[in-house]
Amino acid sequence: MSVSKRSQAAAPKPQVKSRPKPNTRVGRNESFSDLLQIHRRLAKNSGRRLVQTPVSSFITVFVIAVSLLLPALLFSLNSNLTSVLAGFEDSAQVTLYLHAGISDADAKEVSNDLLSLETMNYASYISPAQALDEFGTATGLENLLQEMASNPLPGAIVVTPANVSPTAVDDLVRQLQDLPEVDLVQIDSRWLQRLAAISELVGAIGRVLSLIVILGLFFIVGNTIKLAVENRKAEIRVIKLVGGSDMFAARAFLYTGLFYGLGGGILAIALQGIVLVTFNSSLEALMQLYEGDFQLRGFSLANGLVVVLAGATIGWTAALLTSLRHIRGISP
């Protein structure tokens, strides 16, 4: 254990005149490839630390994933509803019930008049006799109905408006109501409007929930980073003693936050897949009862990317803010 002779021979290297300018700025000599090297190293170290404590790292990632999953599922449900609505949109249907005693010929004329309007896509007259037939077939009460003395059903005209927006449909209904032959106007697609309102509500809940979740994630990641800073207090103290800025010490924690967020986002997508598979099998059973064909769709690629990016951004920002705050409090 002795100082080598060579080192003594290597006379003092520091020369005051040739001394490089005082290194007062971080990043003075950093080119892009140096930066890349530094970041690769920081990322590797952060990753290694996360893997060293697999259970607690996983719990944090899982909590982040579940938090991201809730609003993401709501948005997903909402986009499913919207796409259902879109499928029905062009089939808004309005039925005009005519006064009793309007002859078939008169009714047909009204129907043709309506069809000639630009605001109408389709109009068709259903006579009372036709209606009775259809009712009888549908209910299986043909024999009973034939014995009735008179047909109690009114004639009806079924129309499909060209413009299907709720206000346009309402305007049209008011117009049709004023026709002398018309007794009652009924919008068959009223339930669609209700569904649209529900979808709107789900969207609003999703937005509020997102805000709450973002705040919650800040606390989760922040608290984890706070503990990490606490664990590495000695190291931060040394860094500060040899002139490292708070930001320099904080760099080590940024990738930790980023990885938590990224992991949470990716796990959220996986969990969402599991939820959808579970839902779809029971939904299929339900839909078979209604002879419908409807499947919940998962995140689109873009939505998935948004979830992962949101997680990563929140993780990184929370790590930056909390680590700086706590590092500032450590004095050497």
Place this chain on the structure above:
Amino acid sequence: MIKFDNISKRYADGQEALVDVSFEVSRGELAFITGHSGAGKSTLLKLILAIESPSSGQLIANGINLSRISSKQIALHRRQIGTVFQDHQLLHDRSVFDNVALPLEICGYHPTDAGRRVRAALDKVGLLKKEKSFPAALSGGEQQRVGIARAVVNRPRIILADEPTGNLDPALSREVMEVFEQFQSVGVCLLVASHNASLIERLNCRTLVLDSGRLVADQKPRSDS
């Protein structure tokens, strides 16, 4: 380079660590600070590192008035000072090489440039072969020398050392002091807190003697040697 002007330091608990201390150490000067433990040696070094701030008086180091220094300036100020700590202050999850490279990393040196400087510094303290070891695998004396390599790697203008030879045998102590003298000869200002009376005697340097926080003697080197 370092100028104490009527510096007093009273801690929050009322303890008087330094009382009315005035002295100046210039470029290319090597001065020892000595005195029994608790005399204020460590406090004096902490003041220069801006870890503590003086209660009264004016302290100027490297042209900066440390009585009025912002927290941002503190980091920049410390980069101009190489410090050898009594308890080494090494990072135990990093190799010897990475420990010595830390000040260069902080200053943003190019990795290849940094590597060259780190090896030169390790060579100076005779630890070139241990660059891949971790501090825990080294003896106390070796850890001490890693700390010295880290203190000089950045070619600082001021070197502070708190008992740098505390864990070293006489031969190694002499060699470490030779490294310090090399820096002294190129204009670096060195302040070494030490108990090692024989070493101080042999080196014949300026010696500041502290007693209960007061500067009781400022012995200039003997002119006969």
